[in-house]
Amino acid sequence: ARTVGRDAAGALHVGGVAVADLAATYGTPLFVVDELDFRTRAVAFRDAFADAFADLCGGADVYYASKAFTATGVTRWIAADGLHLDTASAGELELGLRGGVPPARIALHGNNKSRREIVRALEVGVGRIVVDSPAEIDVIADLARERGVVAPVMLRVTVGVEAHTHQYIATAHEDQKFGVSLASGQAEAAVARILARPELRLLGLHSHIGSQIFDLGGFEVSARRLLELHHKVERDHGVELPELDLGGGYGVAYTSEDAPLAPTEIAGRLAEIVARECLVQGIAVPRVSVEPGRAIAAPSTFTLYEVGTTKEVELDGGTRRRYVSVDGGMSDNIRTALYGADYSATVASRASTAPGVLSRVVGKHCESGDVVVRDEFLPEDLGGGDLLAVPGTGAYCRSMASNYNQLPRPGVVAVRDGSATVLVRRETPEDLLALDAG
Numbered sequence: 107a108r109t110v111g112r113d114a115a116g117a118l119h120v121g122g123v124a125v126a127d128l129a130a131t132y133g134t135p136l137f138v139v140d141e142l143d144f145r146t147r148a149v150a151f152r153d154a155f156a157d158a159f160a161d162l163c164g165g166a167d168v169y170y171a172s173k174a175f176t177a178t179g180v181t182r183w184i185a186a187d188g189l190h191l192d193t194a195s196a197g198e199l200e201l202g203l204r205g206g207v208p209p210a211r212i213a214l215h216g217n218n219k220s221r222r223e224i225v226r227a228l229e230v231g232v233g234r235i236v237v238d239s240p241a242e243i244d245v246i247a248d249l250a251r252e253r254g255v256v257a258p259v260m261l262r263v264t265v266g267v268e269a270h271t272h273q274y275i276a277t278a279h280e281d282q283k284f285g286v287s288l289a290s291g292q293a294e295a296a297v298a299r300i301l302a303r304p305e306l307r308l309l310g311l312h313s314h315i316g317s318q319i320f321d322l323g324g325f326e327v328s329a330r331r332l333l334e335l336h337h338k339v340e341r342d343h344g345v346e347l348p349e350l351d352l353g354g355g356y357g358v359a360y361t362s363e364d365a366p367l368a369p370t371e372i373a374g375r376l377a378e379i380v381a382r383e384c385l386v387q388g389i390a391v392p393r394v395s396v397e398p399g400r401a402i403a404a405p406s407t408f409t410l411y412e413v414g415t416t417k418e419v420e421l422d423g424g425t426r427r428r429y430v431s432v433d434g435g436m437s438d439n440i441r442t443a444l445y446g447a448d449y450s451a452t453v454a455s456r457a458s459t460a461p462g463v464l465s466r467v468v469g470k471h472c473e474s475g476d477v478v479v480r481d482e483f484l485p486e487d488l489g490g491g492d493l494l495a496v497p498g499t500g501a502y503c504r505s506m507a508s509n510y511n512q513l514p515r516p517g518v519v520a521v522r523d524g525s526a527t528v529l530v531r532r533e534t535p536e537d538l539l540a541l542d543a544g
């Protein structure tokens with residue numbers, strides 16, 4: 107559903123708006139969200155899961171993971187399009203509420219929720235609080251009792267599946283901070299503690315195995331282990347667990363080498379897996395939910411930069427590399443430096459027939475690891491004032507942005523049908539100075 111194209115002069119436009127106009131109006135760097143693309147993707151996940159699970163458990167719920175990127179404008183789309191919302195802090199929760207997402211459709215996560223966050227979740231009546239550790243059980247239960255409410259909870263289980271990009275290792279990945287370990291029996295003990303507190307209503311089990319995953323095999327192992335525990339809990343405690351959450355993590359194409367799965371493929375496979383495991387266990391199929399963030403947000407957005415200085419270096423063997431500096435960098439996209447992520451770049455302001463030169467797109471920060479795009483062939487005549495677009499930056503870029511070197515964080519605009527709407531205003535130097543105690 108992407109609405110990106112080029113005009114006769116080769117200049118990029120998106121949502122019916124020329125990028126040069128966006129740069130002139132909102133400045134650069136700028137995150138440009140193709141609203142229709144974001145929403146079409148969100149709805150595609152919603153419908154694919156509703157359809158694939160319709161006969162099994164009356165449908166499945168898709169929680170958009172706010173951490174990928176959120177703003178009131180985004181949660182308004184989520185609310186209007188009938189998705190659920192995954193939040194991992196009071197701040198993300200607040201944006202969900204501001205956008206009108208019904209609290210019953212909101213989940214609160216976090217391995218170290220503050221009392222304030224739990225209280226807020228209870229006060230507004232979120233649909234689920236995901237218990238991440240045994241230590242939280244009594245805290246949530248006590249806060250619920252003080253307020254005379256019953257807290258709907260899920261238990262995040264560490265299922266022992268380590269998922270990496272392009273692969274998963276079905277061995278115990280216990281040595282990390284999230285969730286309650288299944289293999290050690292801690293998850294079962296936590297279930298018993300939850301069930302012993304009348305202020306808590308256990309909806310079911312939850313697992314999130316990783317991010318940027320292309321191989322659904324990891325979900326198969328995870329679902330099997332979750333449903334085994336699910337069955338055991340129902341049998342041993344004589345309760346019914348109405349829900350099951352399989353987390354998010356579906357991969358997107360950052361470069362042409364990645365081949366993402368379609369929502370219908372993902373939903374279809376997961377439905378098969380859940381159906382088979384429930385049959386094996388002889389249990390009723392719980393209502394399934396998932397939490398994609400990246401797969402909805404990342405492809406919808408590009409970052410628009412203005413090129414500044416360039417320089418060429420000679421590499422061993424005589425090849426040359428050109429460094430193309432842009433007016434942002436690791437403060438608006440830390441993913442290249444932090445995870446070795448791959449991005450691409452394209453000249454946005456004009457066409458060029460000049461030959462391509464091996465280029466590295468770098469930022470303006472004071473360290474050499476400040477790379478946005480490691481390798482890209484960009485036209486030889488690229489220079490100061492040209493606009494560069496880096497696609498696929500809708501997830502975990504603006505949401506992980508920093509003010510390193512006292513750089514104001516970029517704004518985010520949504521474009522659609524020829525007009526642009528600000529989702530997040532660009533920070534100003536005055537905003538930063540206002541935080542300084544002087």
Ligand code: LLP
Nearest residue numbers: 171314317318354355356397398399400502
């Ligand atoms: N559910 C839970 C409980 C999660 O922890 C996450 C992501 C998601 C859902 C959404 O996962 P997604 O569908 O977006 O892969 N900053 C990293 C990614 C961190 C993911 C954290 N949790 C990056 O830029 O690659």
